[in-house]
Amino acid sequence: MDSKFRQVPSGVYTPGQGTGAPEGARLPSLAQAAFILSATDLAHFPSDDGSEIAFVGRSNAGKSSAINALTKRRSLARTSKTPGRTQQINFFGLGEGYRLVDLPGYGYAKVPLRMKQHWKKLIDSYLRQRLSLRGLVIVVDIRRALSELDKQILGWCLAAHIPAHVLLTKADKLSRNVSAATLRDVQRDLLLLDTSSVCDDGNSLFSSQIFSAIKKSGITNLEAQLMKWFTET
Numbered sequence: 001m002d003s004k005f006r007q008v009p010s011g012v013y014t015p016g017q018g019t020g021a022p023e024g025a026r027l028p029s030l031a032q033a034a035f036i037l038s039a040t041d042l043a044h045f046p047s048d049d050g051s052e053i054a055f056v057g058r059s060n061a062g063k064s065s066a067i068n069a070l071t072k073r074r075s076l077a078r079t080s081k082t083p084g085r086t087q088q089i090n091f092f093g094l095g096e097g098y099r100l101v102d103l104p105g106y107g108y109a110k111v112p113l114r115m116k117q118h119w120k121k122l123i124d125s126y127l128r129q130r131l132s133l134r135g136l137v138i139v140v141d142i143r144r145a146l147s148e149l150d151k152q153i154l155g156w157c158l159a160a161h162i163p164a165h166v167l168l169t170k171a172d173k174l175s176r177n178v179s180a181a182t183l184r185d186v187q188r189d190l191l192l193l194d195t196s197s198v199c200d201d202g203n204s205l206f207s208s209q210i211f212s213a214i215k216k217s218g219i220t221n222l223e224a225q226l227m228k229w230f231t232e233t
């Protein structure tokens with residue numbers, strides 16, 4: 001991905017690149033999460049100001065369940081039994097100037113090529129052009145670890161200088177030891193990918209954690225990551 005739309009010096013991550021949160025804005029409230037709109041193309045997105053954080057992941061990885069657990073809502077993001085069907089981007093408001101974005105799931109084998117291409121174009125243009133984007137949560141089923149597409153998205157994040165947090169969900173399906181070992185493997189993969197890009201504070205552009213929507217574990221950690229991105233603007 002080129003940086004035609006995101007003008008940042010190469011090799012340097014600049015937190016809050018973009019339009020910035022509105023002056024005097026209140027802190028984001030996950031408890032107040034409310035649906036704004038669904039869009040299938042950039043022309044219909046909400047205006048690109050304030051700050052937003054997007055969730056992306058393979059279909060069925062547990063993205064909707066993670067968003068619902070985070071916002072403590074039963075069905076804010078629909079948990080779908082027909083993976084790959086929804087190609088829309090859903091926007092949720094978290095109080096004035098803050099949004100959560102639910103990007104369409106990917107990697108479902110039965111989806112026609114035409115839809116896969118549409119997905120790539122949509123995600124690519126979203127990541128390139130959305131100046132209010134502060135960070136990306138990549139939802140990954142802990143039993144599958146990082147897929148090629150997950151890695152491709154991490155590559156896009158590097159190119160666009162967008163921080164990413166890998167959420168290893170469904171951890172309740174594995175023992176503590178196996179979960180911890182998978183987390184270490186993912187951390188190693190992230191380190192390998194992210195050798196060239198270091199934030200101003202010396203931290204990596206990428207982070208990761210274990211999560212379970214069923215057990216409601218890892219929510220505090222995820223919330224802290226989101227608040228960090230929202231407030232370091």
Ligand code: GDP
Pocket residue numbers: 057058059060061062063064065066078079080081083105169170171172173211212213214215
């Ligand atoms: P999405 O397609 O990525 O939005 O995935 P969903 O949130 O719809 O979840 C897909 C399936 O995985 C559903 O049957 C969920 O109940 C299940 N699921 C989601 N999160 C968890 C979790 O943390 N633990 C377990 N055991 N199942 C989960």
